[in-house]
Amino acid sequence: xxxxxxxxxxxxxxxxxxxxxxxxxxxxxxxxxxxxxxxxxxxxxxxxxxxxxxxxxxxxxxxxxxxxxxxxxxxxxxxxxxxxxxxxxxxxxxxxxxxxxxxxxxxxxxxxxxxxxxxxxxxxxxxxxxxxxxxxxxxxxxxxxxxxxxxxxxxxxxxxxxxxxxxxxxxxxxxxxxxxxxxxxxxxxxxxxxxxxxxxxxxxxxxxxxxxxxxxxxxxxxxxxxxxxxxxxxxxxxxxxxxxxxxxx
Amino acid sequence: xxxxxxxxxxxxxxxxxxxxxxxxxxxxxxxxxxxxxxxxxxxxxxxxxxxxxxxxxxxxxxxxxxxxxxxxxxxxxxxxxxxxxxxxxxxxxxxxxxxxxxxxxxxxxxxxxxxxxxxxxxxxxxxxxxxxxxxxxxxxxxxxxxxxxxxxxxxxxxxxxxxxxxxxxxxxxxxxxxxxxxxxxxxxxxxxxxxxxxxxxxxxxxxxxxxxxxxxxxxxxxxxxxxxxxxxxxxxxxxxxxxxxxxxxxxxxxxxxxxxxxxxxxxxxxxxxxxxxxxxxxxxxxxxxxxxxxxxxxxxxxxxxxxxxxxxxxxxxxxxxxxxxxxx
Amino acid sequence: xxxxxxxxxxxxxxxxxxxxxxxxxxxxxxxxxxxxxxxxxxxxxxxxxxxxxxxxxxxxxxxxxxxxxxxxxxxxxxxxxxxxxxxxxxxxxxxxxxxxxxxxxxxxxxxxxxxxxxxxxxxxxxxxxxxxxxxxxxxxxxxxxxxxxxxxxxxxxxxxxxxxxxxxxxxxxxxxxxxxxxxxxxxxxxxxxxxxxxxxxxxxxxxxxxxxxxxxxxxxxxxxxxxxxxxxxxxxxxxxxxxxxxxxxxxxxxxxxxxxxxxxxxxxxxxxxxxxxxxxxxxxxxxxxxxxxxxxxxxxxx
Numbered sequence: 001x002x003x004x005x006x007x008x009x010x011x012x013x014x015x016x017x018x019x020x021x022x023x024x025x026x027x028x029x030x031x032x033x034x035x036x037x038x039x040x041x042x043x044x045x046x047x048x049x050x051x052x053x054x055x056x057x058x059x060x061x062x063x064x065x066x067x068x069x070x071x072x073x074x075x076x077x078x079x080x081x082x083x084x085x086x087x088x089x090x091x092x093x094x095x096x097x098x099x100x101x102x103x104x105x106x107x108x109x110x111x112x113x114x115x116x117x118x119x120x121x122x123x124x125x126x127x128x129x130x131x132x133x134x135x136x137x138x139x140x141x142x143x144x145x146x147x148x149x150x151x152x153x154x155x156x157x158x159x160x161x162x163x164x165x166x167x168x169x170x171x172x173x174x175x176x177x178x179x180x181x182x183x184x185x186x187x188x189x190x191x192x193x194x195x196x197x198x199x200x201x202x203x204x205x206x207x208x209x210x211x212x213x214x215x216x217x218x219x220x221x222x223x224x225x226x227x228x229x230x231x232x233x234x235x236x237x238x239x240x241x242x243x244x245x246x247x248x249x
Numbered sequence: 250x251x252x253x254x255x256x257x258x259x260x261x262x263x264x265x266x267x268x269x270x271x272x273x274x275x276x277x278x279x280x281x282x283x284x285x286x287x288x289x290x291x292x293x294x295x296x297x298x299x300x301x302x303x304x305x306x307x308x309x310x311x312x313x314x315x316x317x318x319x320x321x322x323x324x325x326x327x328x329x330x331x332x333x334x335x336x337x338x339x340x341x342x343x344x345x346x347x348x349x350x351x352x353x354x355x356x357x358x359x360x361x362x363x364x365x366x367x368x369x370x371x372x373x374x375x376x377x378x379x380x381x382x383x384x385x386x387x388x389x390x391x392x393x394x395x396x397x398x399x400x401x402x403x404x405x406x407x408x409x410x411x412x413x414x415x416x417x418x419x420x421x422x423x424x425x426x427x428x429x430x431x432x433x434x435x436x437x438x439x440x441x442x443x444x445x446x447x448x449x450x451x452x453x454x455x456x457x458x459x460x461x462x463x464x465x466x467x468x469x470x471x472x473x474x475x476x477x478x479x480x481x482x483x484x485x486x487x488x489x490x491x492x493x494x495x496x497x498x499x500x501x502x503x504x505x506x507x508x509x510x511x512x513x514x515x516x517x518x519x520x521x522x523x524x525x526x527x528x529x530x531x532x533x534x535x536x537x538x539x540x541x542x543x544x545x546x547x548x549x550x551x552x553x554x555x556x557x558x559x560x561x562x563x564x565x566x567x568x569x570x571x572x573x574x575x576x577x
Numbered sequence: 578x579x580x581x582x583x584x585x586x587x588x589x590x591x592x593x594x595x596x597x598x599x600x601x602x603x604x605x606x607x608x609x610x611x612x613x614x615x616x617x618x619x620x621x622x623x624x625x626x627x628x629x630x631x632x633x634x635x636x637x638x639x640x641x642x643x644x645x646x647x648x649x650x651x652x653x654x655x656x657x658x659x660x661x662x663x664x665x666x667x668x669x670x671x672x673x674x675x676x677x678x679x680x681x682x683x684x685x686x687x688x689x690x691x692x693x694x695x696x697x698x699x700x701x702x703x704x705x706x707x708x709x710x711x712x713x714x715x716x717x718x719x720x721x722x723x724x725x726x727x728x729x730x731x732x733x734x735x736x737x738x739x740x741x742x743x744x745x746x747x748x749x750x751x752x753x754x755x756x757x758x759x760x761x762x763x764x765x766x767x768x769x770x771x772x773x774x775x776x777x778x779x780x781x782x783x784x785x786x787x788x789x790x791x792x793x794x795x796x797x798x799x800x801x802x803x804x805x806x807x808x809x810x811x812x813x814x815x816x817x818x819x820x821x822x823x824x825x826x827x828x829x830x831x832x833x834x835x836x837x838x839x840x841x842x843x844x845x846x847x848x849x850x851x852x853x854x855x856x857x858x859x860x861x862x863x864x865x866x867x868x869x870x871x872x873x874x875x876x877x878x879x
Contacts, residue, residue: 052463078465090460092453103453106446107465113474114446122446161464307669369866373873376612376668380808381869383801384862395855504801508614508676515673547684554677558670559662 003066005030005199006051006082006169011060013046020046022223024060028169033191033200035210038220039243044203045087047220048173051201052084053077065168078107083167087174087203089154093147097138097157100146101129101164108165128164136160136190152183156190169199176206188212211235219243254570258523265429269422278421282493283537285425288432289489291529294513295439295522296482301511302520303443304475305455306371309379310386311510314359314480316502318487320393321355323405323497330408348411348418348427348492355488356481362389363480367473383504390502404498411492418492428489432526435482439522442478451475516557518564527566579713584834585827586709590719592826593726597781598799599806599818600733601774607813608746608770611660612668614675616803617796618682619775623648623782624791625686628697637700641783648779649772656771664767679797686793694792703787722784729777730819737815746770802829805861809868811875820876825861832857 004027011024020043028034038044049055051062053074061070064082072080092100102125106112109124119125133139136156141149146157155175162170175191176184188209194200204210210217211231218228221243227234234240265284272280293315300306328335328344335343345351366385373381399405410418418424442448453461454468461468491497500506509532517528535553539546561568602616626647630640655678663671699718706714737743745766781799789795806825810817836853844852868876 054459054462073467074462075465075467078463084463086460086463090457090463092456092460094456095452099449103449104464106449107461109446112446112450112466112471115448115478116441116445118441118444119446119449120444125446161460165465301669307672369870373869376606376812377808377869377873377875379668380804381866384805384865387801387862388859391855391858394858395851397851401851505797508672511669512673512676515669519669545684545688547680548688551677551679551681551684554680555659555674558666558674558677559659 002030004028004063005065006201007063008051009061009063011047011050011062012058013043013050013055014058019223021050021057024220024225026218026225026228028199028201029216030168030199031196032215033195033202033213035202035204035214035217036220037204037207037210037217042220043223044220045173046223048084048171048201048203051171052082078165078167081166081168082171083162083165083169084171085158085162085173085175087177089151089158091146091154091157091161094145096143096145097133097149098126098129098142100157100161101132102126104161104164105129105132132160132163135163135193137186152179152186155179155183155187159187159190163194163198167198169201172200172202172204174203174205176204176209184209251570257569262433269425273422281421281425283533285421285428285493286490287530287533288428289486289493290510290513290533291526292432292435292489293483293486294510294517294525294529295436296479296486297510298514298519298522298525299439299442299482300475300479301514302522302525303448303455304451304472306472306476307379307511308382308476308479309504309507309511310382310384311479311483312502312504312506313382313386313389314363314483315487315490315506315510316389316393316497316499317359317362318355318484319491319497319501320399320405320487321358321484322351322411322488322491323407324399325351325354326407326409326411327399327405346412348413348488351411352485352488355484359480359484359487360477363477364473367476371469371472371476383507386502386504386507390499390504393499393502400498402499404496404500407491407495407497410495411488424493428493431485431489435485436522436526439482443520443522447471447474512554516554516564518566518568521564521566524564524566527569528564531565579710580834582709582713583715584831586715586719586723587834588827588830589823590722590826591830592823593723593730594781594784595799595802595806595826596726596819596822597729597777597784598803599810599822600729600815601777602803603807603810603813603815603818604746604770605774606807609660609664609767611664612671612675613660614672614800615655615678615682615796616774616778617800618679619648619652619778619796620782620785620799621682621686621791621793621796622651623779624697624786624795625690625695625782626779627783628695628786628791629690631697631700632695637703644783645776645779648782649776652775652778653768653772655775656768660771661764661767682796683793690793692793694790695786697786697791699787718787725780725784729780733815742766742769802861805865808875809865811877814875814877817875817877824864828860828864829857832860836860 006028008024008026011021012019013021024047036044036047046055050057053072057070061068063069064077064080069077069080092103095103102119105125105128133142136159138153138156138160141153146154149157159172159175175187179187184206191200191213202210202213214231216228216230217234218225219234219240226243227237227240229237268284269281272278293311297308297311300308325344326346329346330344333343370378370381370385393399394402410424412418413427416423416427418427450466450471454466454472458468487501490501513528513532514525515528516532517526518524535550536546539549557565598616598620602613605611605613623644627640627644630643631637659674659678663674703718703721705717707717707720709715737746802825806821807818809824810821836857837850840849840853843849
């Protein structure tokens with residue numbers, strides 16, 4: 001087995017004595033879709049926050065492409081190729097769809113201290129932005145303000161922005177939340193299309209979506225990973241059935 | 250922007266271009282100096298719009314940089330006319346009377362001060378940012394009040410305006426055109442700035458800073474640079490103001506002036522650049538018009554501002570655009 | 578040493594006066610999320626009304642009562658006519674509108690009372706001095722201000738933490754939607770809080786009238802200090818306002834009193850004086866920058 005593209009070692013986070021994550025050993029293999037499931041309050045968002053660099057771990061380490069990034073800031077991780085989406089859709093409401101995507105592309109320029117050229121005519125930003133819009137079925141919304149998009153389209157934009165700059169790993173925080181069955185099916189299709197192109201850590205409540213997409217699944221309960229394995233293994237695991245699937249279904 | 254708004258702006262521009270002749274024809278030459286003053290404050294208001302309107306950095310201390318610019322001009326002119334060196338340095342830099350050089354130095358001084366104070370101010374947000382920028386401006390105010398060498402509380406008189414090759418700056422009409430050119434150039438540069446890659450980063454940091462971080466932007470430094478750029482604009486306006494009045498005093502740093510600049514920007518409409526120009530013009534012209542009729546013009550201006558806030562949500566420029574859109 | 582005690586008392590007196598002003602401002606900010614630049618106008622109204630009453634031969638107590646009523650009424654009117662429309666607006670809109678109100682109030686006082694400042698005579702029973710230490714007289718009136726400030730602080734504490742209205746105020750500050758869901762009449766609560774803040778500001782104005790000149794624009798110079806206080810204390814926190822007010826009062830007063838002597842060791846006396854004057858004027862702003870640099874949301878963030 002090759003070295004995992006993203007892994008954590010003994011990663012722990014506690015808030016005022018409360019353990020949100022405990023000794024997490026998580027390995028994301030190159031190219032896989034790895035789902036992270038668990039009941040509410042299991043510490044999934046805390047883990048994503050630590051991986052993305054928004055939450056400082058209490059102890060333990062995070063390695064990305066073999067490099068210790070435990071103390072790197074969020075923006076630095078984005079530049080290394082580790083990108084995230086947000087659970088509550090977080091786009092630039094007062095910009096158009098194309099501007100949102102172009103701004104995401106622009107982030108991967110070495111710097112943006114360019115004061116005079118017209119950004120709206122910058123083909124280096126616009127071309128990949130158009131490509132992303134096409135890939136996510138947003139072409140007809142180019143000039144629409146993101147704040148005026150429907151919920152499903154907004155979520156697609158959210159994920160499209162995460163993919164700007166060709167990251168190697170994306171962290172998706174509950175992408176299916178609140179978009180309805182039609183939107184979910186569409187999103188599953190889109191994410192499935194990314195398989196192999198990018199490694200994915202997918203936090204998701206929708207068990208059907210997880211079973212449809214994941215190569216492997218890790219189960220987080222009370223801040224600890226209690227099992228990791230293929231879809232079949234996780235389905236068959238009695239501990240998981242009791243701790244999670246039991247009360248979810 | 251709609252065609253109608255373009256026409257209005259173009260008409261305004263033409264009027265500005267012809268104003269000194271008109272004023273002379275009407276035998277109201279004070280109009281020229283009045284509008285010069287409006288244009289200078291409009292430059293300062295535009296520079297404030299860069300950070301308030303586009304970056305949500307509400308500075309209540311923008312007059313600090315206006316005052317700094319003005320004092321740089323006055324102090325350099327002071328030493329130029331005395332023929333001695335700055336700060337009593339034995340063989341240091343003397344004064345200067347070259348307008349362009351003075352502008353450059355004033356912008357440099359403002360940039361350094363803005364960078365240092367911005368490093369601290371930008372750690373705070375919202376009302377705290379408003380107050381900390383006010384605090385720094387107040388400190389500069391008291392610093393210049395205590396600088397007895399440069400007149401302290403009484404201010405410093407300049408012996409004539411700075412020199413500009415080929416132009417007689419002492420002539421009010423010619424000075425008017427210098428200021429008009431400065432305003433047009435500054436508005437052009439400001440429009441380019443807000444539409445540049447940098448400008449988009451600043452807008453993004455206003456709208457959703459967390460997402461900006463996640464995308465890979467280190468927003469703090471972009472915001473700091475924006476803050477510095479805005480400060481240099483105010484300093485530029487300050488140099489012109491010192492030249493126009495041939496006098497500076499610590500009142501240029503006052504929080505009242507900072508407040509008025511803010512009012513001009515909000516009145517005209519945030520985040521449009523043109524709005525700042527309109528806001529400055531309307532605010533000052535209203536002041537002048539009302540005071541021609543009554544000594545108690547503030548009694549009317551105050552409620553007018555309240556009504557604008559309640560009924561014109563995006564300022565006067567927003568009102569103009571909405572009307573134009575409805576008519577199109 | 579004696580000078581020190583005297584100056585500390587002076588500092589406390591300024592501090593408690595600032596507290597009267599900041600308590601209302603910080604409550605309005607915390608509960609309604611409103612920046613009110615015109616808060617100083619209520620202070621001015623209180624001072625003008627009291628000074629005028631006394632000039633016309635009224636007793637101090639009656640003048641105080643009428644001034645408080647006038648300030649509270651002004652506050653109520655401003656809230657109902659203008660600010661009520663602005664609670665859900667951007668802070669910038671609030672800044673612009675309340676700036677307009679300042680212009681209106683300042684000009685109105687000029688139209689009514691003219692440009693000359695008024696001076697208010699202290700009633701005899703308050704103009705005495707007391708010996709705080711054997712052989713050290715201190716003006717009674719300043720002690721009264723300190724006492725009044727303390728009483729108001731205790732009163733506010735009781736009101737906010739031990740009464741039904743106070744419970745609603747606290748709930749409103751932490752969660753607007755919840756309190757609306759509980760069926761509390763928000764409008765009434767807001768008007769009440771606002772009028773209370775205006776009344777306290779008017780109170781400060783009455784207290785200040787015998788010490789400073791009563792003139793148009795007097796509200797703004799003290800308003801800046803008040804904002805410094807609530808930002809240092811942490812916006813929305815009455816406890817923070819008290820601590821911030823005392824800190825600002827002491828730093829400002831002690832700085833002005835002792836910096837010139839301290840600096841005389843370093844410079845010749847004339848430049849020491851001017852440097853000290855500017856440094857001590859800057860003192861409170863330095864204090865604020867220091868506090869915010871270390872705690873960007875103030876000492877007691879609500």
